[in-house]
Amino acid sequence: MKILLVEDDTRLANLVTRHLAAHHYVVDRVADGAAGLSYSSTFDYDLLILDLILPQLGGIELCQKLRADGDATPILLLTSEEGSATKIQALDAGADDYMVKPFDLGELEARIRALLRRGQGQASPLRMWGELLLNPVTGEVTYGDRPLQLTSKEYKLLELLISHGIHVVSVEEILERLWSSEEFPVESTVRSHVRRLRNKLQRAGAAPDFISTLHGRGYYLKPSGEAPPTLNLERSAVDRAQQAEPVPSPVPSPDIDPALAQAAMQMQYLQFLNETWPTAKQACLQEIRHFEQLASSEQRAIAHRLAGTLGMLGLAEAGQRAKSLEEICQQIPPPAEPPEGLSEGLPEGLPEGQVDILQKIREQLDPLRQLIEQTTVITTLPQCPEPTVPMVWILSQNLELTLDLTTAAVVHRLEGRVFENWQAVLASLEVESPPQQLIASLESLQPLCDRPNDLKSFQVNLAGIPLLILGQRDSLGDRLQALRLGGTFLLQSKTSAEQMLTAGLLAAHKRTTVGIQQRLRGHPNPLKVMLVDDDSYLLQTLLQQLNPFGFNLTTLASPQHFWEVFQSVQPDALVLDIKIPEINGFELCQVVRHDPKWKRLPILFLSTLDDPETRQRAFAAGADDYLFKPILGNELAQRILGRLARIAALSP
Amino acid sequence: MCRQILIIDDEETIQTVVKFGLRLSVGWDMLAASSGLAGIQLAQQHQPDAILLDVMMPVMDGIMTFKALQADPTTQAIPVIFLTAKAQTVEKSQLKALGVSGVITKPFNSLDLPEQIAKILHWSLSR
Numbered sequence: 001m002k003i004l005l006v007e008d009d010t011r012l013a014n015l016v017t018r019h020l021a022a023h024h025y026v027v028d029r030v031a032d033g034a035a036g037l038s039y040s041s042t043f044d045y046d047l048l049i050l051d052l053i054l055p056q057l058g059g060i061e062l063c064q065k066l067r068a069d070g071d072a073t074p075i076l077l078l079t080s081e082e083g084s085a086t087k088i089q090a091l092d093a094g095a096d097d098y099m100v101k102p103f104d105l106g107e108l109e110a111r112i113r114a115l116l117r118r119g120q121g122q123a124s125p126l127r128m129w130g131e132l133l134l135n136p137v138t139g140e141v142t143y144g145d146r147p148l149q150l151t152s153k154e155y156k157l158l159e160l161l162i163s164h165g166i167h168v169v170s171v172e173e174i175l176e177r178l179w180s181s182e183e184f185p186v187e188s189t190v191r192s193h194v195r196r197l198r199n200k201l202q203r204a205g206a207a208p209d210f211i212s213t214l215h216g217r218g219y220y221l222k223p224s225g226e227a228p229p230t231l232n233l234e235r236s237a238v239d240r241a242q243q244a245e246p247v248p249s250p251v252p253s254p255d256i257d258p259a260l261a262q263a264a265m266q267m268q269y270l271q272f273l274n275e276t277w278p279t280a281k282q283a284c285l286q287e288i289r290h291f292e293q294l295a296s297s298e299q300r301a302i303a304h305r306l307a308g309t310l311g312m313l314g315l316a317e318a319g320q321r322a323k324s325l326e327e328i329c330q331q332i333p334p335p336a337e338p339p340e341g342l343s344e345g346l347p348e349g350l351p352e353g354q355v356d357i358l359q360k361i362r363e364q365l366d367p368l369r370q371l372i373e374q375t376t377v378i379t380t381l382p383q384c385p386e387p388t389v390p391m392v393w394i395l396s397q398n399l400e401l402t403l404d405l406t407t408a409a410v411v412h413r414l415e416g417r418v419f420e421n422w423q424a425v426l427a428s429l430e431v432e433s434p435p436q437q438l439i440a441s442l443e444s445l446q447p448l449c450d451r452p453n454d455l456k457s458f459q460v461n462l463a464g465i466p467l468l469i470l471g472q473r474d475s476l477g478d479r480l481q482a483l484r485l486g487g488t489f490l491l492q493s494k495t496s497a498e499q500m501l502t503a504g505l506l507a508a509h510k511r512t513t514v515g516i517q518q519r520l521r522g523h524p525n526p527l528k529v530m531l532v533d534d535d536s537y538l539l540q541t542l543l544q545q546l547n548p549f550g551f552n553l554t555t556l557a558s559p560q561h562f563w564e565v566f567q568s569v570q571p572d573a574l575v576l577d578i579k580i581p582e583i584n585g586f587e588l589c590q591v592v593r594h595d596p597k598w599k600r601l602p603i604l605f606l607s608t609l610d611d612p613e614t615r616q617r618a619f620a621a622g623a624d625d626y627l628f629k630p631i632l633g634n635e636l637a638q639r640i641l642g643r644l645a646r647i648a649a650l651s652p
Numbered sequence: 653m654c655r656q657i658l659i660i661d662d663e664e665t666i667q668t669v670v671k672f673g674l675r676l677s678v679g680w681d682m683l684a685a686s687s688g689l690a691g692i693q694l695a696q697q698h699q700p701d702a703i704l705l706d707v708m709m710p711v712m713d714g715i716m717t718f719k720a721l722q723a724d725p726t727t728q729a730i731p732v733i734f735l736t737a738k739a740q741t742v743e744k745s746q747l748k749a750l751g752v753s754g755v756i757t758k759p760f761n762s763l764d765l766p767e768q769i770a771k772i773l774h775w776s777l778s779r
Contacts, residue, residue, distance in 0.1 A: 265676060269763050272672050280665045304708055308737055309665045311759030319759060323737070382759040424746075 001116060001159065002026040002177050004045045006036035006062065007078065008054055012101070016049070019105045020112075024139060024155050028181050033057025040066060043181060045073055046116055052079040052090070060093045067094035074115040078103075113137070126274050127162045128267070129221050132206070134159060137278055138376045143204035145379065153178055154197045157190075161211060161221050170218040194219060266381060273313050273378045280313060284372050288365065299361075300329035306368075314382040315375060321368040327410050328360045331403065360410070392501065393428075395419045395440035396470070404497035405439060414501070422448055422458065429461040437466045439500055441492070442478055445469065445485050459486050468500060526552040529640060530569050532559060532588065533577035533606065538629070545633020551640075559583040563591070573602040573640045578609060578618070586621040593622035602643035606631060656681040656698065657769070660691030660717060661706040661735065666758075670704065673762020678777065680766070688717030695727045702773060704756070707736045707747070718752060731773050 003020060007013040008031045017027045028043065030036050033054040040048060048066070050059040057065075059077055066075070077095040079086055090098045096115055099108060113136055127134040131144045134155075141148040141155065150158065156178050160169060174190050194211060201210050212222045284306055291302045303326035311319030392414045394405050402418045409416030414436065419425045422445055425438065448455040467487035471478040474491050482489035490500060529551045533539055539555040546553055554569045556562060559580050566574075574592065576585040585605060592598045604625040605618045615626050624643050627636065657680050659670050664686065671682040683698055685691035689712055695703060703721070707714035714734055721727045731753040747755050754772035756765070770777040 265763060268676060269673060269761070272676075273669065276665060276668060283665070301708070301710065304737065305663055308706075308758055309663050311737075312663075312666050312669055312762075314759075316759075381761045381763075427749075 001046045001156070002028070002044070002180075003047045003049060003112070004036065004039055004043070005029045005049045006031075006033065006054060006059070007049070007051045008032060009051070016105070016108065020109070021152075023109055024136075024152055024159070025112075026156065026178060026180050031055070033059065033062045036062050037065060039181070040071065040073070041069070044176060047112060048073055048075045049112075050075060050077050050095075052077055052081070052086070060089060063090070063093040063095050076108075076111060076115060126271055127159065128271065129162050130206075130210075132158075132162070132201075132210075133377065134162060135274075135377055140376055142377065143201060143206050146204040148200050148204055150197070150200065153193055154200070157193055157197055161219060164220065168214050168218045168220045173218070270314070270378065270381055273381075277313060277375070277378055280309060281372060281375070284309060285369070288369050288372070291365070299332075300326055303329050310372075312382055314378050314380050315371070316380070316382070318368060318371040318375070321364050321371065324410065325361060325364045325368065327406075327415075328357060328364065331407050331410070332357055391415045391417060391435035393417050393419060393425060393435040393438045395422065395425055395438065395444045397444065398441060401441070401470075401492070401497075405500065408497040408501050422454075426454070426458055426461060429458075434462070434465050437468065438462065439468045439470065440487070442469050442471045442482060442489075445487075446481070448485065449481060455485070462486070470495070470500070526550055527573065527640075527644070528552045528554065528569055528571045529573045529575065530554045530556065530566065530571040531575045531606075532556045532562065532580065532585070533575075534558065534580050535577070542631075542633055542636065546637055547633075549633070549637045551637070559588060562588055566592070571601070573604065573644065575604045575606055575636070575640070576623075578605060578607040578614065586617055589618070589621040589623060602640065604636075604639060604643065606636070654679060654681060655701040655775070656683065657702050657704060658683040658685065658691060658694055658698065658700040659704040659735075660685045660688060660709075660714075661704075662686050662709045663706070666706075666735075670762045670765065674765055677763045678766045688712030688714070688720070691717060692720055692724070692727065695721060695730060696724065699726075700730060702753075702769060703730055703732045704735055704769075705732050705752075707734050715747075715750065718750060722751065733769060733772055 013029050020027050034056040052059040075095045077090045077098040080101045134141045171187050171190050179185050287302050307322035392409050406416035469482040469487035470492040479489045536557045578585040602624050605623045606627050608629045618626050667684040674680045685694050705714045734747050734755045737758045
């Protein structure tokens with residue numbers, strides 16, 4: 001980007017020129033208004049910065065003259081006068097923005113970026129082309145996820161090419177845009193810069209002709225099939241988001257591939273998150289500074305806000321840290337006041353428990369701050385945390401016990417949730433994902449012994465989840481009751497919170513992962529499972545969740561080449577969605593079943609449809625099992641293995 | 653069909669990304685308020701099709717705001733969906749017991765919100 005600075009104060013001009021040059025701008029500087037007029041009418045600039053009071057021709061007059069001549073280049077006026085009359089005069093003369101001296105160079109640069117975006121009808125500070133991402137705010141360039149180390153000239157060249165997209169940029173234009181009027185480079189200089197830039201892009205994974213040559217004309221960026229159409233939108237994402245009136249629905253026209261339109265929308269959303277991040281980042285760092293100075297009750301609220309904001313911006317790890325921080329803050333007893341200035345070290349004379357908590361806070365706070373500071377580009381979209389955080393549910397009215405357990409849960413990176421009665425547990429089991437384990441006091445569960453129907457419902461809903469029952473007395477009666485309730489008895493007085501959690505985790509581990517892995521070990525080769533679903537997000541999630549079970553997974557999002565893939569994989573189990581475009585799951589199932597070779601293949605349906613008719617159709621088509629979405633990898637793995645075990649048992 | 657949604661959340665960043673996501677994906681009209689009180693006023697004035705309400709807010713939290721909306725004949729028919737972080741002690745089932753239409757867990761991708769809202773409120777989503 002090329003800027004003309006018209007400023008007679010040499011010291012200020014040098015300062016601004018140096019700062020802008022360091023941020024990849026090419027700056028021409030002249031000291032009076034007449035030279036400013038002559039330069040701006042001779043060369044092409046992206047922006048003009050004019051001082052208000054200049055020898056020969058003042059800033060206002062220069063501005064008026066340029067506008068009268070039809071020059072629409074963005075103009076930023078510098079003034080020493082704070083009064084609104086001057087500002088009005090500047091804006092009326094045709095300036096786009098003004099700054100009052102003395103000013104912050106960072107702010108000047110931000111305003112320049114804003115004006116340049118406006119001048120190009122583009123609201124995003126980020127420049128994207130296919131997988132290439134250029135962030136003018138930080139000067140960082142990445143291709144895919146790989147950072148590119150570019151020289152200042154290479155950066156400017158890339159920026160210029162992106163701004164022209166598929167349109168050819170001539171060598172003359174590159175020379176004019178990238179070098180100031182006092183330099184005299186030759187055409188071969190441009191060629192060597194292009195060559196070096198191509199090499200760097202290629203090393204990062206770009207095609208050799210990412211920057212293409214049109215001989216005798218210049219250079220252009222090759223249109224990429226993956227390039228999101230965001231760059232071609234008439235109105236940018238931010239304009240749409242910020243306008244007050246309802247926007248017309250950006251429904252893609254029927255001739256656009258819905259998957260591509262969806263991907264473009266996701267890219268646009270990611271771009272918007274990146275635009276939001278610089279401001280949000282400062283706000284988050286400010287929150288952390290507040291956190292260090294405030295009383296405990298407010299700390300929790302700050303941590304909560306941070307967790308929400310960071311999570312919604314797609315910063316999963318930072319969001320998780322903030323959430324852990326929030327959980328730790330919840331452990332602080334109400335009357336306790338953390339000392340002023342956490343950063344000055346831990347205070348003396350505090351109860352041991354509180355010192356522990358302060359240490360835990362510090363352990364989360366420092367990495368959290370670092371994560372925020374180090375994040376310059378958001379690369380992933382936010383995801384709902386469910387069901388990645390293992391949960392432990394605690395059913396007890398004993399406050400001391402629940403506090404101990406929830407604190408220990410934080411240490412084990414579990415999420416603890418406390419219930420006051422079995423009814424609340426049952427209600428939650430009916431609407432939420434089940435926990436990893438339930439730790440309950442015997443007296444909380446005792447009422448169930450006299451309510452057989454509720455006990456049955458409780459046990460059905462809790463099936464497969466380890467239940468630890470904490471008793472006060474070491475008696476046969478209590479142990480028997482725990483057994484009848486379906487749990488494992490632990491003597492509360494002899495077991496620490498840590499041991500309770502570990503015992504529960506071990507039980508969970510034994511029943512799920514280890515059990516399945518043991519069963520997997522019975523097979524000489526990894527079990528091959530094929531998943532067919534048009535929801536590629538679900539496929540990806542299941543891939544991740546089933547990964548620990550050692551399956552060899554093949555996923556297919558479109559049924560077009562189902563048979564070829566199926567024949568080549570020869571799976572041990574097949575999981576089918578019902579609603580797949582063009583060929584539905586029932587048809588795929590029937591195709592497989594009609595081949596005698598596959599009569600015994602376990603076929604499981606995975607669907608959101610829960611009506612009996614659909615289930616019947618699935619079984620009629622030859623399904624072995626019918627599962628509802630959403631489903632956890634753990635459950636799916638167990639069902640697949642259950643089917644395989646049954647078939648193995650039936651085999652002669 | 654163009655719906656009008658009101659989001660009440662004290663975090664402006666969350667308001668911003670939710671507004672952007674819903675406008676971008678389905679073009680719904682968005683209103684936003686940073687506090688329960690301001691949200692109630694907007695709800696009275698604009699009668700939105702649904703309200704997304706953050707549970708944990710300073711001064712007047714989501715539950716108090718919801719109760720106030722329910723107590724007011726002009727706003728009691730507007731469906732309310734709570735936005736909640738999973739770590740909160742308030743249980744989903746308890747929230748549902750209050751009479752809210754649904755609960756959506758943060759964080760989420762705002763582009764997925766229309767589908768979640770439509771599912772909760774049994775709206776048809778013509779994209």
